[in-house]
Amino acid sequence: MKTVQKVVQIIVQTIFIWGxxxxxxxxxxxxxxxxxxxxxGLLLLFLCLKTHLIKLEWVDAGATFxxxxxxxxxxxxxVGVIQYDEIxxxxxxxxxxxxxxxxxxxxxxxxxxxxxxAKGDAAK
Numbered sequence: 001m002k003t004v005q006k007v008v009q010i011i012v013q014t015i016f017i018w019g020x021x022x023x024x025x026x027x028x029x030x031x032x033x034x035x036x037x038x039x040x041g042l043l044l045l046f047l048c049l050k051t052h053l054i055k056l057e058w059v060d061a062g063a064t065f066x067x068x069x070x071x072x073x074x075x076x077x078x079v080g081v082i083q084y085d086e087i088x089x090x091x092x093x094x095x096x097x098x099x100x101x102x103x104x105x106x107x108x109x110x111x112x113x114x115x116x117x118a119k120g121d122a123a124k
Contacts, residue, residue, distance in 0.1 A: 006061070013062025020045040 024041025027033070033040070048054045 010061050010065045013059050014066060015062075017045065017059055017062050017066070020048075 020041040021038055022041070024039070024044055025037025027040050028035060028037035045054075045059070049056060049059075
């Protein structure tokens, strides 16, 4: 019974997170913004969490599940890339270099931001 309750909790929280995506998408199209609706929804969720309008417990299990299964969302894109032979030539080498550099930049900036937030939380 506990497992069923956990599954229902994950489903409800995932739908709740998805609602932020829908609101962000609606805002993006209604206001004719150049920012994707998913980014706006993510920012809205972040602001609601930061201002304590919603509690972390309301989205924690759903977000943990989605993050854990994130790799599955990229499999179709990776399989689609295999269809293009030219990617494996010189363009492929350039692409790999860009991916590696991009990953390093994202990891470094994420670490920097996380460290800044951790110092801010420790000061309180």
